[in-house]
Amino acid sequence: MEKLRPVRTWLSDMDGVLVHEEEAIPGAAEFVRRLRERGRPFLLLTNNSIFTARDLQARLSRSGIDVPEESIWTSxxxxAQFLDKQRPGGTAYVIGEAGLTTAMHSIGYVLTDRDPEYVVLGETRTYSFEAITTAIRLIEAGARFIATNPDPTGPSQQGSIPATGSVAALITRATGVEPYFVGKPNPLMMRSALNRIDAHSETTVMVGDRMDTDMVSGLEAGLRTILVLTGSTRPDQVERFPYRPTHVRDSVADLVELVDAWDDVDESVMDL
Incomplete structure (x- = not known):
């Protein structure tokens, strides 16, 4: 038996793990409820920058999943936290929706299209060609280029739609300037999440549905990882990657028993 460290805290992706759009994935509510009953600190991470944490809390509640607002961490x-540490009280031209603009205002940034220090690209369902053109011209004029996340597509009921990564690629092609992506798989987002709940990487598990963001970000942050097969990554795709998750499970429903097992087994000898 492999001796492993105890699991005291949990990080989990949202879309593809707990919900599909507005529909809860079977077992998601039970998983979150068990974490709360056991008193295990957890944080839900999402690369989606459209919504505020309060919006997402309401969305999850409508799906039957009870999560406190403070347990949600978005790209x-x-x-915003990254920019506040880099250049407090700065200026930015922002392409995005309420989740991003609210976060930027909360750190005291001025949102402007007149000689901003940064162009910050987030996700929106209605990308404007005029806004993208403005971003290109501002970057050409010297603005630093930041993007919330590298995801090329996002889910919708009709199928995949272009997301932040795709629009960032368009801007890069036009300007020759690569953005700095803050969201997963950047370990920066993982470390900020760990700090938010006072967690340690050695005793934390990351649950996700994407090999190219969730699993690699957990791996690079030193976390154990669990891939669930209810989202973006299909079973036949797992072996194509040069890295592997610690474990693969069919869905979040399979994790309820793990929460109990890790609490009931002696912390000095644990096996996932």
């Missing part, structure tokens, strides 16, 4: 919040 928009991580981006």
């Amino acid at each position: 928009a919040l991580a981006t």
Whole structure:
């Protein structure tokens, strides 16, 4: 038996793990409820920068999943925190929706299209060609280029839609300037999440549905990882990657028993 460290804290992706759009994935509510009953600190991470944490809390509640607002960490919040540490009280031209603009205002940034220090690209369902053109011209004029996350596509009920990574690629092609992506798989977002709940990487597990963001970000942050097969990554795709998750499970429903097992087994000898 492999001796492993105890699991005291949990990080989990949202879309593809707990919900599909507005529909809860079977077992998601039970998983979150068990974490709360056991008193295990947890944080839900999402690269989606459209919504505020309060919006997402309401969305999850409508799906039957009870999560406190403070237990949600978005790429928009991580981006704002990063910029606040880099250049407090700065200026930015922002392409995005309420999740990103609210986060930027909360750190005291001025949102402007007149000689901003940064162009900050987030996700929106209605990308404007005029806004993208403005971003290109501002970057050409010297603005630093930041993007909330590298995801090329996002889910919708009709299928995949272009996301932040795709629009960032368009801007890069036009300007020759690569953005700095703050969200997953950047370990920066993982470390900010760990700090938010006072967690240690050696005793934390990351649950996700994407090999190219969730699993690699957990791996690079020193976390154990669990891939669930209810989202973006299909079972036949797992072996194509040069890295592997610690474990693969069919869905979040399979994790309820793990929460109990890790609490009931002696902390000095644990096996996932």
